[in-house]
Amino acid sequence: MPRGGGARVAASGWGWRHAGRRAPAVRDVSFTIEPGERVLLLGASGSGKSTLLAGLAGLLGGADEGDETGTLLIDGERPEAQRGRIGLVLQDPDSQVVLSRVGDDVAFGCENLGIDRHEIWRRVDDALDSVGLDLPLTRSTAALSGGQKQRLALAGVLAMRPGLLLLDEPTANLDPEGVAEVRDAVAHIASDSTLIIVEHRTDVWASLMTRVIVLDAAGGLLADGPPATVFASRAVELAASGVWVPGMPLPLEPGSAPVGEVVLSTEGLAIGRAVSSVVLRDLDLEFRAASSTVITGPNGVGKSTLALTLAGLLPERAGRVRASERFAGRGGTRPAGWRSRELLTRIGTVFQDPEHQFITSTVRDELAVGPRAVKMTVAAVDARVDELLVRLDLAALAGANPFTLSGGQKRRLSVATVLATNPAVMVLDEPTFGQDRVSWIALVGLLADQVRRGTSVVSVTHDPEVVRILGTRRMELRTQPDTAAAA
């Protein structure tokens, strides 16, 4: 049964190979974490951070799920035997909410541990308090923001009084406000539990941590020590493997001022997912060729809705979106009235979740969809696909299924599918979500390059570095009245 105090974690030559995979996800990892330590766990994409975390949480399953080597012990026992002593918060806010009310959701873990009813509700109050969620217990969990949902998940775990707290990229899907909320909540957790956190955003977390452990993709550890020492001595190496080393400058510079003609504009535009749910109105905006525009604003203000409306995927709720005469399709200058095929050479959209837009079973076919739809010749399609495979560093994956790619590769592929038909306007929704440093640089560099080639690039983003480098024009959306202010 639960004991007090922080847990001691000992890995010794530990490794894990998922069933059906040739190479192990984690290999030959050894470390000892003392009770109360706060560890930032880093590593390049594919170095097995999430697998290690799942192993620590006792969620990898038995021998039929994969092969284990070495040992991984929490307080001298296997993690599976320590349910309730180990708490885990995952990346996706939406898939962690279990019940429909705040209080019930926090109580869920305690119920499963068989804790007495009165004690449960006392713990629920304490836990909500310590993550700073000042909400009625009956509040609907569906009505919470991303940051609130993540703090709710944290509270649900804290109520179980774990000795070891594991956080798997808890802020990867949040806006800057949500990131700050979750960081503050973690900072206020009483220091008697051991904490291990996997995060790309080292600048946010490094100051809270007592130790940094970096996994090497080739097996073992790349670095292990206090944050300041690790980041100072291994900065270049870490940056090359995708870690966001705090204070390390990016090898990219902001582009020049807009130059081209207006290719897309809006007049008195009102947007909404449905006729009955208009979120913003009276938008008069302009987008020019060879220019880059970033759109920012808090969660829920309607950024994605604006992107989808500009891209001709959602109809205007009032006013209209107008493409310049030069791009007029058979249905005129209104993108929402164009045929699906007409969009390809005019406005390309990169969705927030790349998986939503994959429709074939190999990377090569995926890239060929657009060129085929606009009736390019077989030879021209092949040439275009080959060029993109090389330009986006996807050549080695040409035969792979898009759904099996890593996060960074999926993102690059989704951008490449749009580039394939060379649209005049590219609309991107959160293009840099969850990208490590290496794929971030590749992606933003590619977009900057596309601007120089004459494309009008419109990005919805929370990422301040994207704003700095791609924000030659910046729009900040605010909730009505008086919504858009373009600077």
Place this chain on the structure above:
Amino acid sequence: MSAVVAERRDLDAESPRAWLDGVNPVTRLLAAVVLSVPLFASIDAVSASVAVLLELALLPFTGVALAVLARRALPLVAFAPIAGLSMLLYAEPGGTVHARFWLATISDESIRLAVAVALRVIALGIPTILLFSRVDPTRLADALAQVAHLPSRFVLGVLAGTRLLGLFIDDWRSLSMARRARGVADTGAIRRFASMAFVLLVFAVRRGSKLAVAMEARAFGSGLPRTWARPSTLSWRDGVLVVVAVAIMAAAIGAAVATGAFRFVGS
């Protein structure tokens, strides 16, 4: 963010407590059975009418607002005549024949049956609306596990899973927009629908397994004896509801027998 989520009503704004709110959801299930099964025994207008009238008379105790009842009963009211119509045209003729065309015959007997069937549809629907309009899914799950002693793993799994339905609707919208953006939405609607359905299935499995991991990480299915933060208990009110339900049915069937309208199904 998700439009579906934004449309969802906040649970804070609960209306004042009604008498029926003190009755356990499991008892309501039992009452619903009591209020429907006997109606299958007879097809006549009297028993159904008496049952509906008595149930509506108890409306104030249920806490269901008249507007809510009207809105939820609308599909019933729309469907009942359709059910009646087939009886009107194709029931075995009897008594005076009023009209005849092709296979259809309208007779005294078929008119009587049509009215009875239409009323029956309403009589089966009304108690369900009155009993379950204000039941919260979480409380229902609590009751099924604690009072009816269904396996808690099953009940809580289903409860948590239903929450994902809203996410699937969002996924579906994104999938359709993405296909338009990819230039493949002009033709082949049926094939596109099939491929989207397949992708949605993949998403559903993946979301489901993520939720399962989140639940397991919170010691769900750990094998420890589970406690319940929200007790689900029975009280005198539960007994009263069952007695009232039996009384309504006795009155309804009794009235049908007394007026000679009772007609055992199949006779």
